[in-house]
Every structure is written in structure tokens, then in C-alpha cells.
Amino acid sequence: MKKIRVGVFFGGRSTEHEVTIWSAKSIVANLDPNKYEILLVGIDKSGKFHFGKDEILKYIPKAEVLFTEDKFCKDFPCELNEHLSEYIDVAFPILHGYLGEDGAIQGFLKILNIPFVGPDILSSAACMDKEITKILLKVNGIPVADYITLRRPEIVQYEDVSKRLGNTVFVKPASSGSSVGVSKVRNESELQYAVDEAYRYCNKVLIERAVQGREIECAVIGNENPKTSDICGEIISTGDFYTYEAKYIDENGARLEIPADLSRDVEEKAKAVALRAYKTLNCEGMCRVDMFVVGNDVIVNEMNTIPGFVGGTSMYPLLLQKSGFSYPSLIDKLLELAMDRYKRDSELQTSK
Numbered sequence: 001m002k003k004i005r006v007g008v009f010f011g012g013r014s015t016e017h018e019v020t021i022w023s024a025k026s027i028v029a030n031l032d033p034n035k036y037e038i039l040l041v042g043i044d045k046s047g048k049f050h051f052g053k054d055e056i057l058k059y060i061p062k063a064e065v066l067f068t069e070d071k072f073c074k075d076f077p078c079e080l081n082e083h084l085s086e087y088i089d090v091a092f093p094i095l096h097g098y099l100g101e102d103g104a105i106q107g108f109l110k111i112l113n114i115p116f117v118g119p120d121i122l123s124s125a126a127c128m129d130k131e132i133t134k135i136l137l138k139v140n141g142i143p144v145a146d147y148i149t150l151r152r153p154e155i156v157q158y159e160d161v162s163k164r165l166g167n168t169v170f171v172k173p174a175s176s177g178s179s180v181g182v183s184k185v186r187n188e189s190e191l192q193y194a195v196d197e198a199y200r201y202c203n204k205v206l207i208e209r210a211v212q213g214r215e216i217e218c219a220v221i222g223n224e225n226p227k228t229s230d231i232c233g234e235i236i237s238t239g240d241f242y243t244y245e246a247k248y249i250d251e252n253g254a255r256l257e258i259p260a261d262l263s264r265d266v267e268e269k270a271k272a273v274a275l276r277a278y279k280t281l282n283c284e285g286m287c288r289v290d291m292f293v294v295g296n297d298v299i300v301n302e303m304n305t306i307p308g309f310v311g312g313t314s315m316y317p318l319l320l321q322k323s324g325f326s327y328p329s330l331i332d333k334l335l336e337l338a339m340d341r342y343k344r345d346s347e348l349q350t351s352k
Contacts, residue, residue, distance in 0.1 A: 003037045005073055006335065007088035007114070009105065011043040011060050014097035015180045015201065018062060019308065023094045025065050026311035030327045039073045039087055040066060043095070051076040084112050090338050091116040092331075094309060101306045102128040102175060115342035117334045118285040119305045127281050127303035130174050130206050140280045142273060143299045145292070149174070150205040155195060158188035161207055168210040171195055173202035184210070211299055213292035216260055218274035219307075219319040221333065223284045223341050228271040229319035234260035258318055266296055273298045285337050288316045 010024035011017055024040075031038060042056035042063055043049055050056045053072075056063050077087055091114050093105045103125035109116045119127065126132045134144045146165055150156060161169055171194035172182040181201040183194035191207075198205040215237070219229040234257040262270065274289035277300050281287075288307035292299040308314035311327060320330050 004035060004335070005039060005087065005089045006031060006036050007039045007041050007084075007091040009041045009043065009091060009093040009095055010066075011045070011063070012095045012098070012100050013043070013045060013047045014095070014100060015176065016096035016100075017045055019096055019310075020094050020100070021060075021062055021065065023096070023309035023314070024063075026309050026314075026317075026327070027092060027094060027331060028066055028069065028071065029311070030331050031071060032328055032332075033069070033071045035332075036071070037073045038071045039076055047099075049080040051078070082112065085114050088114055090114070090335050090342075092335065092338075093118065094306060096306055096308070097176060097180070101304070115338045117338045119281075119283045119287065123282045123284070124305050127283070127287070127305045128175050129204075130172065130302065131204065133281065133300075133303055136280055137277055137300055140276070142277055142280060143297065145211050145299055145301070146209040148207040150195065150207065152199055152203040152205075155192070156207070158185075158191045161191060165207065165209040170208045170210055171198050172206050172208070173198045173200075174204035174206050176201045211292040211294060211301075213294035213297075213299065214260070215301075216262070216270055216291045216293050216298075217315045217319070218271055218289050218291070219316045219323075220274055220278040220283070220287050220289060221285075221320065221330075221337070223337050223344075226275065226278055226283070228275050230323040231259035231319060232262060232267055232270050233258040233315050233319050234262075235315075256313075256315060256318070258315075258322055262293065266293060266298075269296070270298050273300060277303060284341055286316070286334060 008024055008027060010020040012020060028038060040056060041049060042060045044059040050059050053067050077084060091109050093100060093116055095105055099105060101124055103121040106121045106124050126136060131149050137144050169185050171185055181198045183197055185191045185194050195205055215235040216232050218232045220226050235254055236257060237254040270291055277289050278287055281303055288304040290301040292301055307316035309317055317327055317330055
């Protein structure tokens with residue numbers, strides 16, 4: 001049987017460049033060599049695409065960890081062009097954050113006529129922009145934290161913020177991931193620093209009410225008939241909040257509780273909210289829905305359309321492994337969903 005050629009896209013220009021390498025490593029390790037051949041597509045920090053081991057390692061030295069197995073396509077393009085579809089049957093873009101989760105790579109792959117894992121252009125863009133996510137969820141009756149939006153060069157005074165949102169708030173770039181540029185604020189000086197810091201990463205900034213609740217996450221998978229993971233997980237941070245360092249650097253920065261210690265009623269409610277949010281944002285393929293649980297109330301925090309895939313530590317694959325998917329079977333399913341959607345959409349009439 002002819003092997004399926006999987007293009008694994010990693011790296012990129014986002015602040016999560018290194019994280020994508022760790023995620024890609026786990027995906028490569030769990031792709032069955034009897035079913036798949038892998039074409040690694042490395043994107044360096046300037047945005048240039050690279051193919052082949054020598055070329056990739058020249059520009060992305062940390063990608064050395066990806067080349068520990070013999071699963072790779074013998075043929076690969078010399079340059080990025082419209083013929084890329086001749087080398088790839090389906091793409092797995094494991095590009096977290098900027099130009100990865102915001103619809104950019106999805107639009108690129110769609111133009112090249114290559115099926116891809118994860119939500120489409122519009123869903124990716126809507127989920128990446130935290131303000132748009134909140135607007136769409138709120139209009140559909142799904143609770144979100146109260147917030148204020150700033151657009152460069154707008155500023156705001158702490159007194160005005162505290163009157164609307166309380167004395168403690170979070171300031172974050174509207175379109176960024178892994179808590180990059182996020183600050184917890186309790187006074188005027190902290191607010192001005194936090195806004196300046198968030199503007200480093202995005203021209204739009206959200207100031208959110210600090211929700212005093214438990215951080216609960218749920219995995220969702222599927223196209224027309226999506227399903228949640230059987231259980232939810234909980235992030236228990238040992239610091240002020242779940243920072244980038246706590247996620248990826250400080251091994252004692254947080255711990256994951258899988259399953260989360262929730263009552264049956266609250267867990268079912270969280271799963272139902274996650275599924276509603278997934279459908280509201282028109283997601284397909286996959287998404288990790290991050291929520292706060294306050295008593296019996298569930299509040300959606302963020303939607304992650306390309307969640308972390310680091311084996312043994314990333315919540316999305318761990319939740320689905322606890323729900324009956326081995327890591328290799330999860331990758332199989334996501335690739336299958338990508339190709340099913342491509343076939344379905346190819347039957348649509350696009351011209352007279």
C-alpha cells in the first residue's frame with residue numbers, strides 16, 4: 001500500500017518557535033512508518049521555508065531532535081512553490097501562535113490545495129483573536145470574563161479599569177499564545193508596564209477581569225460530529241498564574257491533574273460548554289478549550305486551535321489518551337479528519 005506523505009510544518013516567526021519543535025518531535029515519533037512518510041517543513045525565525053535535513057539544520061539547529069528516525073521522504077522540493085502539493089498528501093501544521101493559528105498557514109495550504117489538520121481559515125482567525133472569540137461566544141450565550149479592549153496607541157487609567165473590572169486584572173495581547181506578553185496587574189504602575197509589554201506583541205490589547213476560579217481544560221476532536229474528551233484536566237499553578245515559564249521552562253511551575261477533581265455535574269457542564277464553544281467558532285479537526293470553573297459556573301477563557309503536542313506533558317493529547325486514543329491513533333484520526341474534510345469540501349461547487 002502506498003504510504004501517505006505527511007508534511008509536518010514547524011518553527012515559524014512566532015514567539016512559540018521553540019515550542020513547535022518539541023511538539024513536532026512528538027508527532028514525528030508517533031507517525032507509523034508503515035503508513036506514513038514525513039516531509040519536514042522547517043520555517044526559520046525570519047519566515048523562510050526549508051526542506052531537507054542539511055538545509056533545515058543550517059537555519060534551525062534545534063531541529064536536530066527531529067531527525068532521530070528514518071521516516072522521511074526521499075524526495076523533497078528545492079524551493080517553496082505551487083508544486084508543494086506534489087510532495088505532500090496532507091499537512092500537519094504544528095505552528096503555535098502568530099502565522100500558525102491565525103488562519104495564515106491555513107490560507108496558504110488551501111491555496112496550494114493541500115488538506116491540513118485543524119480548523120479552517122475563519123475559525124483559526126476567530127479563535128486566535130481573543131476579542132473576536134469573546135464577542136462570538138457571548139452573543140451565543142456562552143459566558144466569558146468581562147474585559148476592556150485597547151487599540152494602539154490607546155491607554156487607560158487604573159482607576160477606570162478597577163471601577164469596571166475590579167482591583168486585579170490580566171493584561172494580554174489580543175492575538176498571542178502560551179501566556180506570552182501576559183501580566184497580572186494590581187495597581188497603576190503595573191498597568192502601564194503591562195499595557196506597554198502587551199503592545200510589543202500585538203496592536204490590540206485586552207484587559208480582563210481576574211476570575212477567581214479553577215483552570216480547567218477540555219479536548220475536542222471532530223468535524224461535523226465533534227466529541228469532547230471523556231474527562232477534563234486541571235492546571236494548578238504554583239505561581240501567580242500559568243506563565244510561559246511555568247508551561248515550558250520551570251518544571252515546578254505548575255502541575256496537571258488528569259482527570260480534574262470535579263463533580264460529575266460540573267464536569268458534564270464543562271464538557272458541554274467546550275463543545276458549544278467549538279461549534280460556535282465553527283471549529284473542525286481539533287481544539288483545546290480552556291475554561292474557568294467558579295463554583296458550578298463555567299467561563300470560557302481561550303480557544304487553542306493548534307494546542308501543544310509534547311508527549312507526556314501537553315494537555316490535549318493527554319486528555320484524549322485518557323479517552324481511548326493512543327498517541328499514534330490520535331495522529332491517525334486527525335490526519336483522517338483533515339482528508340475527510342478536504343474530500344467533502346472538494347465536492348462543493350465553486351464556479352458556474
